[in-house]
Amino acid sequence: MSNPIEAQARIDLAAAFRWAARLDMHEAIANHFSVAVSANGKRFLLNPPGRHFSRLRASELLLLDADNLSAGEGDCDPTAWNLHARLHQQLPQARCVLHTHMVNTTALCCLQDFEFLMLDQNACRFHGRIAYDRDYSGMALDMAEGERVARLMGPDKDVLFMGNHGVIVVGASVAQAFDTLYYLEKAAALQVVALSTGRPLALIPEAMAAVAGAQWRSYPTDYCAMHFDELKRILDQQEADYCR
Numbered sequence: 109m110s111n112p113i114e115a116q117a118r119i120d121l122a123a124a125f126r127w128a129a130r131l132d133m134h135e136a137i138a139n140h141f142s143v144a145v146s147a148n149g150k151r152f153l154l155n156p157p158g159r160h161f162s163r164l165r166a167s168e169l170l171l172l173d174a175d176n177l178s179a180g181e182g183d184c185d186p187t188a189w190n191l192h193a194r195l196h197q198q199l200p201q202a203r204c205v206l207h208t209h210m211v212n213t214t215a216l217c218c219l220q221d222f223e224f225l226m227l228d229q230n231a232c233r234f235h236g237r238i239a240y241d242r243d244y245s246g247m248a249l250d251m252a253e254g255e256r257v258a259r260l261m262g263p264d265k266d267v268l269f270m271g272n273h274g275v276i277v278v279g280a281s282v283a284q285a286f287d288t289l290y291y292l293e294k295a296a297a298l299q300v301v302a303l304s305t306g307r308p309l310a311l312i313p314e315a316m317a318a319v320a321g322a323q324w325r326s327y328p329t330d331y332c333a334m335h336f337d338e339l340k341r342i343l344d345q346q347e348a349d350y351c352r
């Protein structure tokens with residue numbers, strides 16, 4: 109029997125999987141989401157191997173211990189273990205870790221020396237929040253890759269652009285991380301379209317982008333939670349088995 113924090117985390121993470129599939133952020137039966145359920149962040153839930161995001165249910169998520177793989181439940185994907193366990197172990201801001209190859213953000217990760225453009229209001233949400241990995245290192249088949257990725261993110265970034273690969277987003281809750289993932293892909297899609305026109309870009313000046321970024325961070329309503337609660341209500345009406 110799981111405790112109330114773990115039970116809620118299972119429902120929230122299952123909802124994030126279902127919505128990632130609905131929004132075409134998923135890829136076959138690959139990619140992983142995780143969320144911490146212990147105060148020290150080291151016990152976390154992760155999707156089991158071989159399951160499509162659109163069918164995952166709360167009770168199927170694996171409960172793992174970042175300090176001890178063999179103490180966890182069942183098999184997990186080694187690349188997921190090497191990234192997610194290290195991030196939960198080493199980054200206090202990484203209560204929830206979402207990794208995808210969503211197409212627009214990944215396209216930007218494949219542009220030489222690219223830095224996220226302060227092109228529209230949504231892009232300003234990410235002012236000062238993105239770290240960049242310019243050294244694609246293949247599949248994360250050993251712990252050293254997880255250590256390297258955790259070092260690149262450091263304690264004060266919540267988005268990592270992984271060159272030639274995809275993106276990692278972390279957050280204090282599933283709702284916050286999912287909201288970040290959603291707006292990142294929205295802003296990235298706009299940048300891909302704008303860049304594709306070949307016309308000069310009207311970038312927001314750095315000082316103004318910094319102001320707008322601070323405005324987003326101090327926005328008074330708990331917008332992330334409201335957004336995610338509404339997404340769960342839609343699932344409750346249309347595919348309520350996600351929380352079983």
Ligand SMILES: [Zn+2]
Nearest residue numbers: 207208273274
């Ligand atoms: Zn990946």
